Amino acid sequence: MSQHFPAFIIVIPLIAAFFIFTAGWLKRTYCFYIAAVALAISLFSSFGLLLQVLQNKVVVYHFGGWSPPWGIAYRVDYLNGIVLVVSAAIAFLNLIATKKSVEKEFIERVGPFYALYVLFVTGTMGIVVTGDAFNLYVLLEIASLTGYALIGMGTEHAALASLNYVFMGTIGASFYLLGIGYLYIATGSLNMFDIASILPNIFQSNVVLFAFVICLTGLFIKMALFPMHTWLPNAYTYSPSPAISLIAPLTTKVMVYVMIRILLSVFTPSFSFKSMAVNTSFVWLAVIAIVVGSILALSQQSLKRMLSYVMIAEIGYMVGGFWLANRAGITGAILHIINDAAMTLCVFLVAGNILYRVPGDSFDNLKGLFRKMPFSMGAFVVGALSIIGVPPTCGFFSKWYLITGGIAAGHYGFVAALLFSSLVNVVLFFRIFEIGYFEPFGDLHISGSMDEEEKTFDDAPLGMLVPLMIVAAGLIALGIYTDTLVTKVIQFAIPGGIS
Amino acid sequence: MKWFGFIAVFLCGSLFIYGTVEFPGWGDPLSPTSTHVSPYYIEKTMEDTSVPNIVTAVLADYRGYDTMFETAVIFSAGIACLFLLRQMKRKKTDFRLYRHTATGITFRIEKGGKLPPTAKEFERIDGLWTPYDLIIKTTGRFIIPFIQIFALYVIAHGHHSPGGGFQGGVILGASFVLFAISHDLRSALNRMSEKLTAFFYTLGVYIYAGTGALCILLGANFLDYSALATILFVDPVTARSHGILIVEIGVGIAVMAVMVILYYNLVSAGKFDEGL
Numbered sequence: 074m075s076q077h078f079p080a081f082i083i084v085i086p087l088i089a090a091f092f093i094f095t096a097g098w099l100k101r102t103y104c105f106y107i108a109a110v111a112l113a114i115s116l117f118s119s120f121g122l123l124l125q126v127l128q129n130k131v132v133v134y135h136f137g138g139w140s141p142p143w144g145i146a147y148r149v150d151y152l153n154g155i156v157l158v159v160s161a162a163i164a165f166l167n168l169i170a171t172k173k174s175v176e177k178e179f180i181e182r183v184g185p186f187y188a189l190y191v192l193f194v195t196g197t198m199g200i201v202v203t204g205d206a207f208n209l210y211v212l213l214e215i216a217s218l219t220g221y222a223l224i225g226m227g228t229e230h231a232a233l234a235s236l237n238y239v240f241m242g243t244i245g246a247s248f249y250l251l252g253i254g255y256l257y258i259a260t261g262s263l264n265m266f267d268i269a270s271i272l273p274n275i276f277q278s279n280v281v282l283f284a285f286v287i288c289l290t291g292l293f294i295k296m297a298l299f300p301m302h303t304w305l306p307n308a309y310t311y312s313p314s315p316a317i318s319l320i321a322p323l324t325t326k327v328m329v330y331v332m333i334r335i336l337l338s339v340f341t342p343s344f345s346f347k348s349m350a351v352n353t354s355f356v357w358l359a360v361i362a363i364v365v366g367s368i369l370a371l372s373q374q375s376l377k378r379m380l381s382y383v384m385i386a387e388i389g390y391m392v393g394g395f396w397l398a399n400r401a402g403i404t405g406a407i408l409h410i411i412n413d414a415a416m417t418l419c420v421f422l423v424a425g426n427i428l429y430r431v432p433g434d435s436f437d438n439l440k441g442l443f444r445k446m447p448f449s450m451g452a453f454v455v456g457a458l459s460i461i462g463v464p465p466t467c468g469f470f471s472k473w474y475l476i477t478g479g480i481a482a483g484h485y486g487f488v489a490a491l492l493f494s495s496l497v498n499v500v501l502f503f504r505i506f507e508i509g510y511f512e513p514f515g516d517l518h519i520s521g522s523m524d525e526e527e528k529t530f531d532d533a534p535l536g537m538l539v540p541l542m543i544v545a546a547g548l549i550a551l552g553i554y555t556d557t558l559v560t561k562v563i564q565f566a567i568p569g570g571i572s
Numbered sequence: 573m574k575w576f577g578f579i580a581v582f583l584c585g586s587l588f589i590y591g592t593v594e595f596p597g598w599g600d601p602l603s604p605t606s607t608h609v610s611p612y613y614i615e616k617t618m619e620d621t622s623v624p625n626i627v628t629a630v631l632a633d634y635r636g637y638d639t640m641f642e643t644a645v646i647f648s649a650g651i652a653c654l655f656l657l658r659q660m661k662r663k664k665t666d667f668r669l670y671r672h673t674a675t676g677i678t679f680r681i682e683k684g685g686k687l688p689p690t691a692k693e694f695e696r697i698d699g700l701w702t703p704y705d706l707i708i709k710t711t712g713r714f715i716i717p718f719i720q721i722f723a724l725y726v727i728a729h730g731h732h733s734p735g736g737g738f739q740g741g742v743i744l745g746a747s748f749v750l751f752a753i754s755h756d757l758r759s760a761l762n763r764m765s766e767k768l769t770a771f772f773y774t775l776g777v778y779i780y781a782g783t784g785a786l787c788i789l790l791g792a793n794f795l796d797y798s799a800l801a802t803i804l805f806v807d808p809v810t811a812r813s814h815g816i817l818i819v820e821i822g823v824g825i826a827v828m829a830v831m832v833i834l835y836y837n838l839v840s841a842g843k844f845d846e847g848l
Contacts, residue, residue: 095770145638181660192648258595
């Protein structure tokens, strides 16, 4: 059975999505359990795959029994093996953690919500596991389409924000598709590794150059790198909280993974880094993204909005680290995909818990929250310290690799931007700690009255807290086991030619 | 700002055109696209799958996994529309409207009033002005069976001629939409209720993904239709051809039902009464 793991990761959630939709018409309470079982199987299979990768190096699965380049193949190696496990774990933990708030927000639409949720996970995991450039686009479509729908059900301006995201996302995906079309014209193949074997003969061709530029533009839009980030803050601010704690950790990080995959495995490092000679310009673009993202985060007045700008800065970390084009930088970028996904999950889950008990997430509403929700805010402190980069949380280690890479590449602008962003993060998060800890409890809370009992402990339900605690502990565990992660997995994910 | 935009678009456009200069010539037999993968499909399709239409074989067999997700995209679009638009609670009105079908007179019955007998002469309508046109209804009724027969032909004949599940499904869906337009939404819902539509579009994707999963249970890789040979009592090559037909039927059902549910939701803004 274990040889079918690559299919199980994707196909079981896909079929479960259909079951969930049917169950939504029959008995609503089943939806959650079907989703949980499907995502658990998916998590189990991706874990099994990672173990297989650690033993046999590469796992290949041929769909329909056709070998590539004629058929579609899934290919799991060190790079996507680890990203798969992390995405599956995030999807599963978030599903468990948001059960109560889904019941609160979508009582009538539980069936369609969970069906879309599981389809989103299917799409995202498929993007990570696939070895076929066109199959990646199809799965990108599923992940985006379900993402738009989930975001569109949010509050206030969610529909408009989602529409804006639809436009930008579609443009990004079309660019990617166009780039793949150019590659197909140049090579006649759609399988990533087959393209990679043909490309070295035609590196001089303009068609390949344009394919490179167009693909990359599309991916930059999808991952919200600074000048193309405008869709992100609104979409993430207004979206419903159970959806955003799934979408925020996965979407942009997976797109960074796609960039790394396309540039390392399809275009190969010798083309991406040497022939193109665009490394430094892209690092500077990332520097601008980091600085602008941090400064814009400073001027926000609500928690989710601030976090979305922090994420824009984080995208700069990963893109910049990758384009440093040395081993430490790329290690940092891959490690940061994992760490940033985990810390984004942590802080957005806390935002969800806060919104479950408090009417809004503007800074006024956060007053006195350490007293009211000590456990949620405790997890928030861990997440925040990780984003700032305080050891032993995981954020410190990826930042360390990134800074080492920046120094090794002699790119001090990037190093300075990282340090600047860390300092800004200190200001951002300690401001929230201060509001939550020292400011008196306001009368904006849902309880309204100022009775002494009302002010005291009223944290989110246990079902939401336990997964959050697991995530917070995971941040520290990821930090402590960074060394294992890098020496056992990530260092093999980087092709040999990079020093 | 307008000029800035124009210049940017013009520059990028020219660059794009410049990028196409090195493209291989139109229909060039020596271009990479016609020398790398395609020859295999052209030479081997009949031998591998016994399907004369190469496009169908590539779509539903060699790259059938992509097509399954294309169906899933359509399924997601259907759910997304339902999720965003459908109003689960119906607004209660104080009155009900009925039309006397023979004369076209509309009755308005206030709350507590006596409803007309549920005989054939009266039909319930949603708006005071619900168009009623004998010519359009009759033409629609006349044309719909032909559209449906053609749709079924397109679905079933996908391996031999241009066509297949997507095209046939859209045509079949169009016939239901035509019925809803030429009559009204209420009678369309009487023919094909929301639940039935939902049943159909999950059924379609079940058929596709289920066929794939069945192949795993029979010991082959996902979507390797040759494994179906044992349960279809044919040789593995013919099994591939039958497998393609099965998934095409699944695609056809799913696409048809999604077209209908999209129409129902969009036309009535999710309220499922006579909209527009």
